Amino acid sequence: MSNPLADMELPDVIFCIGTNMTETHPVAATRLKKAMRRGAKLIVADPRRIPLAQKADVYLPLRVGSDVALLGAMAHVIVREGLVDREFIEARTEDYEAMSQHVTKFTPEWAESISGVPARDIEAAAILYGKAERGAIYYTLGITEHICGVDNVQSLCNLVLMTGNIGREGTGINPMRGQNNIQGAGDCGALPNNYPGFQPVSDPANQAKFKAAWGVEVDLEPGMTKVRALEACGDGIQAMLICGENTVVSDPDRKHCEHALRSLEHLVVIDIFLTETAALADVVLPAAAWGETDGVFANTERRPQRVRQAVPPMGEAKPDWWIIAQIAQRLGAPGFEWESAKDVFNELCSVSETYAGLDWDLVAEGRHHWPVPEKGHPGTPVLHVGEFLRGRGLFKTPEYRDPAETVDDEYPVWLTTGRRLAHYHTRTMTGRSVGTQFLVPEELVEVHPDDVRDWKLEDGGFAVMASRRGEILVKVKATKQSPRGTVFCSFSFGDVPVNTLTGSGYDPLTDTAELKVCTVNIEAASTAPA
Amino acid sequence: MSDDTNGYELSLLELDGEELKFRAGETLYEVAQRRNKDVPTLCYDPRLEAFGACRLCVVEVDGIRNPVASCTTKAQAGMVVRTKTEALEKHRKTLMELVVSENPEATIDPLRGMASQELGVLAERYGADGSRFQGKHSGSSRPDDPNPMIGRDYDHCISCYRCVRVCAEQEGDYAISIKNRGFGTQITVEFDGFLSDSACTFCGQCVQTCPTGALNDLRARKHEDTPGELEATRSICPYCGVGCSVDIMTKEDTVVAVRPAMDGPANEGALCVKGQFGWEWIQNPERLTKPLVRKGGKGGELVEATWEEALERAAQGFAQVRDTHGRHAVYAVASGRAPHESAYSVQKFIRAGFMSNLVDNCSRA
Numbered sequence: 001m002s003n004p005l006a007d008m009e010l011p012d013v014i015f016c017i018g019t020n021m022t023e024t025h026p027v028a029a030t031r032l033k034k035a036m037r038r039g040a041k042l043i044v045a046d047p048r049r050i051p052l053a054q055k056a057d058v059y060l061p062l063r064v065g066s067d068v069a070l071l072g073a074m075a076h077v078i079v080r081e082g083l084v085d086r087e088f089i090e091a092r093t094e095d096y097e098a099m100s101q102h103v104t105k106f107t108p109e110w111a112e113s114i115s116g117v118p119a120r121d122i123e124a125a126a127i128l129y130g131k132a133e134r135g136a137i138y139y140t141l142g143i144t145e146h147i148c149g150v151d152n153v154q155s156l157c158n159l160v161l162m163t164g165n166i167g168r169e170g171t172g173i174n175p176m177r178g179q180n181n182i183q184g185a186g187d188c189g190a191l192p193n194n195y196p197g198f199q200p201v202s203d204p205a206n207q208a209k210f211k212a213a214w215g216v217e218v219d220l221e222p223g224m225t226k227v228r229a230l231e232a233c234g235d236g237i238q239a240m241l242i243c244g245e246n247t248v249v250s251d252p253d254r255k256h257c258e259h260a261l262r263s264l265e266h267l268v269v270i271d272i273f274l275t276e277t278a279a280l281a282d283v284v285l286p287a288a289a290w291g292e293t294d295g296v297f298a299n300t301e302r303r304p305q306r307v308r309q310a311v312p313p314m315g316e317a318k319p320d321w322w323i324i325a326q327i328a329q330r331l332g333a334p335g336f337e338w339e340s341a342k343d344v345f346n347e348l349c350s351v352s353e354t355y356a357g358l359d360w361d362l363v364a365e366g367r368h369h370w371p372v373p374e375k376g377h378p379g380t381p382v383l384h385v386g387e388f389l390r391g392r393g394l395f396k397t398p399e400y401r402d403p404a405e406t407v408d409d410e411y412p413v414w415l416t417t418g419r420r421l422a423h424y425h426t427r428t429m430t431g432r433s434v435g436t437q438f439l440v441p442e443e444l445v446e447v448h449p450d451d452v453r454d455w456k457l458e459d460g461g462f463a464v465m466a467s468r469r470g471e472i473l474v475k476v477k478a479t480k481q482s483p484r485g486t487v488f489c490s491f492s493f494g495d496v497p498v499n500t501l502t503g504s505g506y507d508p509l510t511d512t513a514e515l516k517v518c519t520v521n522i523e524a525a526s527t528a529p530a
Numbered sequence: 531m532s533d534d535t536n537g538y539e540l541s542l543l544e545l546d547g548e549e550l551k552f553r554a555g556e557t558l559y560e561v562a563q564r565r566n567k568d569v570p571t572l573c574y575d576p577r578l579e580a581f582g583a584c585r586l587c588v589v590e591v592d593g594i595r596n597p598v599a600s601c602t603t604k605a606q607a608g609m610v611v612r613t614k615t616e617a618l619e620k621h622r623k624t625l626m627e628l629v630v631s632e633n634p635e636a637t638i639d640p641l642r643g644m645a646s647q648e649l650g651v652l653a654e655r656y657g658a659d660g661s662r663f664q665g666k667h668s669g670s671s672r673p674d675d676p677n678p679m680i681g682r683d684y685d686h687c688i689s690c691y692r693c694v695r696v697c698a699e700q701e702g703d704y705a706i707s708i709k710n711r712g713f714g715t716q717i718t719v720e721f722d723g724f725l726s727d728s729a730c731t732f733c734g735q736c737v738q739t740c741p742t743g744a745l746n747d748l749r750a751r752k753h754e755d756t757p758g759e760l761e762a763t764r765s766i767c768p769y770c771g772v773g774c775s776v777d778i779m780t781k782e783d784t785v786v787a788v789r790p791a792m793d794g795p796a797n798e799g800a801l802c803v804k805g806q807f808g809w810e811w812i813q814n815p816e817r818l819t820k821p822l823v824r825k826g827g828k829g830g831e832l833v834e835a836t837w838e839e840a841l842e843r844a845a846q847g848f849a850q851v852r853d854t855h856g857r858h859a860v861y862a863v864a865s866g867r868a869p870h871e872s873a874y875s876v877q878k879f880i881r882a883g884f885m886s887n888l889v890d891n892c893s894r895a
Contacts, residue, residue: 005772005796026731026802027772033702177771181873182866185891188873190864192887196874201887216882223880223887227894229861237861237888239851243876244865245892262828265855266847272817274832283844284832286818287868290768291778291785291809295869297766299773299796307869310763310778311785311812315819316837320865320872323841324879330845331852333883336875344871366766366775366795421731424769424804432814435679435732435749435807512894 002172003136004301004369004381009035010170013132015125017045017067017156018142018516022052023421025140025176025300032138043125045070045117046142047416048446048488049481058125061483064416065146065403065517066115071155072400073111073119074126076103078162083130088164092393099158099395106400114400130163134170141178142418145515149507151398161393167384177300179425184298187355187370188348192223197352213351215334225511230256234263241268241327243320244287246275249426249494252513253469253503270323273428276494285323288313294341295319296363298370302380304358305366403517404505407485411467411519413451414486417502418516423492430492443496444477445522446488452478455522462525465489467518470500473525487522491515543609558600558611559587567613570622570652572629573690574601575645575739577792577799578699584629584690586622586652589613597621619656626658629688632667633660633742636686640760641750641779642743644789649688649742666713669744675724678748679732679807682725686744689715693736693745700800705729706736717744734806738790738799749807750779750787758782764791767805768867772796774805785812848883857884864891 008014008031021029029052036042036055044056045067053059062070078084079100089096108119115122129135137160143152156173165171177183189196199206202220211217229237230251240261251257261267261280269281272289292313298304313319321344325336338344342360349355357372357379368379384393407414422439423430430436445465447457457463459478464471465487474489474496482488489498504518542549545561552561557580562569572584580601588597592610597618600611612618630653638646653659669684689708694717697706705728709716719728737745758781767774767788775794779787788809792799821840822832835843851859860883864876873891880889 022731025770025772026733027774027797027800027805030701030800037702179771179866179892180766180768180773181869182891182893183771184870185864185866185873186893188864188870189877189881190873190889190891191877192890195881196877210881214878214882216885218881218885219887221887223861223889225894226861226863226890226892229863229888229890236859238855238859239848239861241848241860241862241876241879243863243872244868245863247863247892250892266851268844268847273814274816274818274822278818279832281822281832282824282847283840284818284822285840285844286821289812289817291763291765291812293869295871297773297869299766300771301773301796303773303796304870305766305773305775305795307765307768308763308778310761310765310780311783314813314817316821317817317819318837320868321875324872324875326837326841327845327848328875328879328883330841331849331883333879335878335882341869341871344874348870348874366773422803424808429768429811430804430808432811432816433749433808434810435677436804438676438678439726439732439803510894 001174001176001301002166002383003170003174005031007136007170007172008032009038011035011040011132011134011136013041013043013129013135015043015129015135015137016052017137017139019138019140019176020046020050020052020142020418021138021140021176022050024178024419026421028176041128043128047483047486049483058121058128060117060121060125062115062117064414064486065148066400067143067146067152068148068155068398068400069106069111069114070117070122071152071159072103072106072398073108073122074129075099075155075158075162076106077108077123077126078130078159079103081127081130083127084162085164089162092388093161093395094392095395096162099162099397102397129159132163132165134168135163135165136171136174137165138174138176140176142516144175144512146517147404147505147507147514148398148401149512150509151401154396154398157393158395161395166393167382167386169382172382175300181297183300183302184296184304187298187352192225195351196348197354199353210351227506227511227513230260233260238264239266240264241270242277243270243324246277246426246428248276248280249497249499250491252499252515254497254500255470256503268327270320272317275426275428286315286317287323288317288319292317293319296345302369303366304355304363304368304370306364404514405468405517405519407519411521413520413522415465415467415501415518415520416486416488416516417491417498418488419492420490423490425492426494427492443474443489443493443498445474446477446479446482447522448480448482448484449478451484452476457522457524463522464525465501465520465522467501467520469503472496472498472500487520541607543605543607543611545611546613552605556605558589558603558605561605562589562600562613569600569613570655571601572648572652572688572741573692575692575696578692578695581691581695584625586625588618588621590615590618623656623658626652626656627660627662630658630660631663632688633686638686638743639751639754641754641787642681642746643740644738645741646743646746668713668715670716677725677732679803680725680734680737681746681748681751683744683746684717686742687717688742690741692739692741693717696735696739701731701733701735703729703731705731732803732807734801734803747787749810753781753784753786756781756784756786758784760786762789767801769804769808774801776801776805785809852884858886858888860884860886861888864889866892
């Protein structure tokens with residue numbers, strides 16, 4: 001996030017797109033509700049009539065995957081109505097002219113033909129955001145899990161730059177990170193292109209820096225993403241270490257994924273349960289769980305905070321860092337002589353520019369937002385104040401592209417996926433907790449009541465849902481939360497493996513899977529599952 | 531007019547004989563809290579708008595005939611205020627006797643909720659055992675509600691409305707409502723139904739602010755008979771990216787509850803259903819407790835092994851692939867769920883162990 005969570009109470013216009021925040025980030029959503037009680041206006045763009053949409057002043061029910069059209073049209077209206085922040089554009093950005101030319105063709109009427117959102121509502125949203133004194137954008141995976149995820153983000157950046165809604169309190173462009181420490185995994189350099197602290201591996205200066213720190217010269221060539229690595233399993237990739245991820249259930253195209261992992265010569269999984277993924281491993285190593293180990297998580301607002309051991313690990317379980325260090329030492333790798341989580345974290349701080357001013361003791365109370373470039377630095381709650389990382393903010397000119405799959409006679413229904421409030425990911429945790437399991441005991445495909453009728457389904461009955469990659473049997477729930485022609489499932493239930501269906505395509509730049517769109521057909525099932 | 535050294539206005543009042551500066555808009559209760567005065571309350575929650583219902587926080591102010599509720603009275607320049615006098619304490623004792631008379635005699639287990647001991651502590655302090663006023667009770671419990679998270683023992687309710695207010699003001703959910711008044715007061719939800727049929731999201735905020743344990747944590751109460759002292763360990767919720775601060779509550783080596791931290795920078799006391807009630811997996815019997823290795827080739831079974839055997843096998847497998855296919859045949863995936871130390875170790879394993887960048891985390895899918 002460019003801005004801290006506390007800022008969520010400050011905007012006068014809030015634009016939420018592709019985020020079911022009341023279910024996926026409920027505590028953050030409480031801050032938005034407070035802002036609205038103080039008079040802030042809310043724009044919500046989401047294909048589904050999610051709880052946030054019901055609170056919106058302007059609701060934009062776009063067709064899945066049509067974000068670039070919608071956002072381009074909003075930019076078009078902001079230019080047309082003269083709501084751009086000229087001073088900000090001149091002082092802090094470049095290529096505005098190219099962008100403003102580019103969006104002349106993105107008329108609201110054209111965008112309506114693509115997205116299904118009435119042109120007048122697109123205009124209303126654009127004018128509301130364009131006039132905001134403090135406009136803040138929030139998004140989640142509804143923006144990024146598309147073949148055009150980068151284009152979607154750049155379209156949002158255009159809105160932010162043209163209205164000067166960045167680098168100030170209560171504004172910004174704010175992706176809500178979905179997992180407790182997904183921010184931290186990136187911060188720590190678990191990325192194919194960056195060392196810890198987002199230092200590019202392709203820069204020889206960084207190679208030299210880490211050679212000095214670790215005594216090893218690492219390739220200048222970036223590695224491949226996990227998506228590509230799974231494609232290369234049994235071919236270029238023959239051994240894999242998977243730490244705390246149930247790849248088989250969480251990644252798209254389950255059949256492909258299982259096949260990939262089975263074709264490895266050597267698979268080691270570190271986890272707390274014998275997940276579907278661990279069951280395929282040659283060696284499974286039991287990890288100490290949350291509550292059993294010390295460490296640090298960084299939250300969505302770039303705030304590193306300490307987690308602490310409250311109970312001893314179950315059985316012989318061990319912390320991840322200990323397990324990995326033990327394997328590394330047996331391979332003769334240098335620099336794994338840590339004795340505590342503190343040692344590991346302090347080493348991270350010593351090699352990361354974003355954490356250079358932090359150490360184990362300084363994060364004890366979680367007071368800093370990174371970057372913290374040196375000791376004594378107070379941290380950086382708001383990014384991009386005065387200047388962007390690259391100097392000037394760059395406008396881009398993304399074109400609208402159809403999703404990898406579009407509805408046709410054979411697969412006439414859009415399927416989009418996400419989370420529900422009561423469950424988290426593949427339910428390794430919430431599926432083993434009485435309360436959350438009580439609230440949502442089974443997977444349901446959410447279908448508009450009129451579609452239930454027209455497609456001859458039955459509310460509470462079973463349906464066969466098929467895509468080009470596979471089919472599943474799932475119970476139907478009639479709900480007006482789904483628009484006509486679009487159905488929704490979570491990916492939480494292993495017995496209703498929705499990721500058998502997804503996996504139609506990937507963003508060409510980030511390899512992020514288009515989990516938010518694929519096409520399916522649905523028919524009433526003749527039998528209930530055995 | 532502001533005093534730059536401490537941010538307080540220069541306006542002065544006298545509190546228990548001490549001259550104090552105060553901020554414009556501060557209540558007498560807030561000024562007294564700042565000086566660590568022991569002013570009792572039952573309907574007060576610092577996150578909520580002052581309500582002035584329980585009247586226990588009354589103080590004497592010169593020039594005002596009757597004691598005033600300090601939580602709703604704004605400080606004014608020149609006020610002379612007393613927080614503890616014989617008359618006030620007598621008044622508070624009578625109030626406590628009235629409140630306690632509504633409640634059945636019961637020991638409230640602290641596992642019921644964070645604030646659940648407030649009434650009991652004050653009752654003991656004022657020697658109020660409920661014998662002085664006997665008669666009607668307000669609130670009827672709902673043992674019929676099947677939800678396994680929030681117990682609804684309204685027989686213990688004292689109509690402080692903290693649950694109603696926290697649900698509205700903090701959560702913005704407005705799930706909890708009030709039916710009738712006086713002895714007929716009943717805390718309820720729409721259509722007098724079950725919580726799971728209402729707007730309730732099971733965030734647990736009502737449970738944690740209830741001063742009597744009337745609303746209570748049913749998951750935690752499973753451990754009322756678990757031996758050991760109740761202890762808190764500060765941590766961060768393991769679910770989404772908001773990073774809510776929590777206290778992991780334990781009795782000896784057993785996790786018995788999770789509670790929100792009021793001073794958590796990201797959540798300021800809030801949690802959601804997952805953070806509040808979704809912790810029982812930690813000590814689930816299905817947890818992996820021993821290393822497993824596959825015996826008898828790819829089609830073989832996973833069987834328990836010693837750490838030494840498993841680590842040796844893990845390392846040998848990587849060494850063999852490296853020696854046969856080269857160092858670029860080894861890949862690692864780090865978790866977005868585990869702490870920094872895990873992700874840092876995984877990327878260093880690949881970079882220091884195989885000199886490549888063949889590592890990623892689970893953020894792309």
